[in-house]
Amino acid sequence: MSVTLGYAEPLDDDFDKEHLPSKIGGKPRWLDPTRPLSVDKVQCDECTNPMVLLMQLYAPEDEPAEAFHRMLYVFICRNGVCHKASAGRCMRVFRSQLPEDNSIYTAQESEAAGSCSDDEDDMSWSLAEQVRLASVCAVCGLSGSKACSKCHAQFYCSRAHQVADWDAGHRAQCGSTHPQMSKSAVYSRKLQHMMYPELVIVSEEEDASKLEASNADYDDDDDEGSDDDGEDNEGIKPEDMALVPVTGEKVEDSEVDVDRAFLLFQRRIQKNPDQVIRYTRSSGASEPLLVSDLGRPEAQADVPDCELCGAAREFEFQIMPQMLNYLSIDSADSTSVDWGTLLVYTCPKSCNGASGASAYASEVICRQNFSSQGIGEKFVRALHGDDSGITRQIESLRV
Ligand SMILES: [Zn+2]
Numbered sequence: 572m573s574v575t576l577g578y579a580e581p582l583d584d585d586f587d588k589e590h591l592p593s594k595i596g597g598k599p600r601w602l603d604p605t606r607p608l609s610v611d612k613v614q615c616d617e618c619t620n621p622m623v624l625l626m627q628l629y630a631p632e633d634e635p636a637e638a639f640h641r642m643l644y645v646f647i648c649r650n651g652v653c654h655k656a657s658a659g660r661c662m663r664v665f666r667s668q669l670p671e672d673n674s675i676y677t678a679q680e681s682e683a684a685g686s687c688s689d690d691e692d693d694m695s696w697s698l699a700e701q702v703r704l705a706s707v708c709a710v711c712g713l714s715g716s717k718a719c720s721k722c723h724a725q726f727y728c729s730r731a732h733q734v735a736d737w738d739a740g741h742r743a744q745c746g747s748t749h750p751q752m753s754k755s756a757v758y759s760r761k762l763q764h765m766m767y768p769e770l771v772i773v774s775e776e777e778d779a780s781k782l783e784a785s786n787a788d789y790d791d792d793d794d795e796g797s798d799d800d801g802e803d804n805e806g807i808k809p810e811d812m813a814l815v816p817v818t819g820e821k822v823e824d825s826e827v828d829v830d831r832a833f834l835l836f837q838r839r840i841q842k843n844p845d846q847v848i849r850y851t852r853s854s855g856a857s858e859p860l861l862v863s864d865l866g867r868p869e870a871q872a873d874v875p876d877c878e879l880c881g882a883a884r885e886f887e888f889q890i891m892p893q894m895l896n897y898l899s900i901d902s903a904d905s906t907s908v909d910w911g912t913l914l915v916y917t918c919p920k921s922c923n924g925a926s927g928a929s930a931y932a933s934e935v936i937c938r939q940n941f942s943s944q945g946i947g948e949k950f951v952r953a954l955h956g957d958d959s960g961i962t963r964q965i966e967s968l969r970v
């Protein structure tokens with residue numbers, strides 16, 4: 572099974588001109604900028620504040636023709652306390668798509684490409700001249716349905732963001748004859764900080780040759796015959812024990828609670844420790860890399876069928892815990908946003924039922940946490956070299 576990995580990298584100079592980016596943070600770049608998403612679709616069910624963009628992923632499909640351009644948007648509430656609730660209450664995923672023949676984009680063969688190629692990979696897209704961009708919120712980029720009552724030149728998704736913008740600096744700028752010029756660096760920075768830091772997502776195939784050894788000895792979880800009570804943890808090598816979650820302060824040798832999914836997860840990503848996304852949709856039967864044996868999403872109960880066409884949703888990609896490292900989150904704060912992995916399930920038909928009134932089809936996001944409280948942070952720190960003595964703890968238990 573081939574997997575495409577996504578990595579976070581700083582923006583380059585041309586990023587501003589990119590209409591169809593895969594990226595973390597910042598304001599959303601709408602596939603259809605004449606119809607930005609409205610705030611009522613991304614209101615947190617816990618705190619009622621607008622969620623912000625966590626990431627967007629450009630994931631076009633050959634079939635159907637309506638998904639020639641296809642963008643997935645993931646929104647989450649920035650308030651970590653809300654993340655104690657189920658993922659469905661504080662996170663949303665939307666799919667937006669356009670056929671090749673559309674009124675928004677015109678194709679240009681990029682200069683770098685050879686003259687005789689009509690491969691779509693060599694095309695770049697620019698906005699058609701007649702496209703009228705919709706007003707968007709000055710703070711978050713959602714549909715800007717409310718205007719500043721004084722200057723009528725600044726738009727907002729909600730009262731909350733109007734107030735936030737006023738405090739951040741619009742108070743001084745409002746009514747200025749040169750609104751763009753007077754937007755101070757401090758004001759710009761304050762606005763930026765209301766979103767997650769913006770980074771581009773670059774992709775790379777997972778190197779299967781590096782994984783051969785580690786996959787060979789893994790059979791899936793439905794091996795009924797195995798008894799898990801002995802020291803005989805088939806296929807799990809001593810080096811894999813490095814980050815076994817420690818559950819109690821005194822754990823007997825034979826009773827280390829081995830979460831096999833977690834060990835496999837750890838083993839797989841150690842080969843490419845900076846991955847923030849794993850994308851598997853194009854590779855047929857697609858399975859997420861779970862972080863725990865517990866909390867595996869169930870069809871129907873956790874992943875309902877597509878509301879638009881009735882097809883059973885399939886796993887498309889997952890967001891890794893490493894992405895948390897790029898969000899300027901205070902990981903020492905126990906109430907901060909956290910996850911083991913976020914699994915995104917989408918309509919396998921990329922159905923177009925969402926055209927017309929709403930350009931956004933709702934899809935499903937599930938969160939899986941690490942099985943032991945607190946292992947998430949320790950795990951992420953360990954990946955970056957600070958293992959805080961976990962390895963030694965485990966080794967002393969094992970020998
Ligand atoms: Zn919230």
Ligand SMILES: [Zn+2]
Nearest residue numbers: 708711728732
């Ligand atoms: Zn807003």
Ligand SMILES: [Zn+2]
Nearest residue numbers: 719721722745
């Ligand atoms: Zn104003």
Ligand SMILES: [Zn+2]
Nearest residue numbers: 877880918922
């Ligand atoms: Zn569908």
